[in-house]
Amino acid sequence: MSLMIPDLENYFRGFIPRREALLLALEEEAARESIPIVGPVVGEFLYLLARATGAKNILELGTASGYSGIYLARALPPVGKLVSLELSADMARRARANFLKAGVAEQVEVREGQALELMAAMTGTFDLIFLDIDKESYAPALPHCRRLLRVGGLLIADNVGFAGADAFNREIFTQPSWRAIHLLAFLPQHSPERDGLSLAVRVE
Numbered sequence: 001m002s003l004m005i006p007d008l009e010n011y012f013r014g015f016i017p018r019r020e021a022l023l024l025a026l027e028e029e030a031a032r033e034s035i036p037i038v039g040p041v042v043g044e045f046l047y048l049l050a051r052a053t054g055a056k057n058i059l060e061l062g063t064a065s066g067y068s069g070i071y072l073a074r075a076l077p078p079v080g081k082l083v084s085l086e087l088s089a090d091m092a093r094r095a096r097a098n099f100l101k102a103g104v105a106e107q108v109e110v111r112e113g114q115a116l117e118l119m120a121a122m123t124g125t126f127d128l129i130f131l132d133i134d135k136e137s138y139a140p141a142l143p144h145c146r147r148l149l150r151v152g153g154l155l156i157a158d159n160v161g162f163a164g165a166d167a168f169n170r171e172i173f174t175q176p177s178w179r180a181i182h183l184l185a186f187l188p189q190h191s192p193e194r195d196g197l198s199l200a201v202r203v204e
């Protein structure tokens with residue numbers, strides 16, 4: 001007899017965190033318009049990681065409609081700040097409206113443009129960076145993440161099961177600046193539901 005609960009994936013669908021009408025509406029919109037948001041499990045995971053690490057300054061790459069940003073912003077202390085980078089002017093406009101509705105607009109700054117260019121021009125130190133742009137940009141973004149993240153800071157990368165993330169996966173696994181793991185996970189309502197997540201701490 002197996003020691004495991006049968007049909008684990010359906011079983012864990014019973015543990016999707018509850019969320020309010022705004023987040024549910026953003027999920028419906030994302031499904032309708034094929035906006036690849038992280039969904040409620042990774043959203044809550046981001047909240048937990050940001051909260052548990054006490055992150056005060058967070059950088060997000062890939063705002064989309066602001067769904068993951070709402071989870072991250074809600075984990076901030078009152079003095080904290082989220083900077084979120086987004087290529088699409090339409091998405092940036094929608095995200096700003098959603099941050100207002102979520103009551104976090106004062107703590108969130110959405111910057112429009114190509115994330116790699118925006119990062120190259122940035123200074124400052126972040127406690128946590130969340131990487132969720134086009135996967136081919138993950139590896140080129142890594143030196144910027146290292147420069148902008150404090151030693152001891154946390155880098156979270158979504159969708160590392162995508163072929164485009166392969167170079168990033170190999171680099172973060174081998175570079176001495178990082179201690180990293182890759183988790184292959186079942187993530188209900190994530191796009192896609194079976195995917196990899198990478199967690200890394202900058203160690204030098």
Ligand SMILES: C[S@@+](CC[C@H](N)C(=O)[O-])C[C@H]1O[C@@H](n2cnc3c(N)ncnc32)[C@H](O)[C@@H]1O
Binds near residue numbers: 037039115
């Ligand atoms: C996967 S979605 C982000 C989803 C969002 N993090 C969430 O879960 O709610 C990726 C977003 O990043 C933007 N994007 C893709 N490549 C980018 C780049 N190189 N620089 C800036 N934004 C980019 C896309 O326009 C899209 O809105």
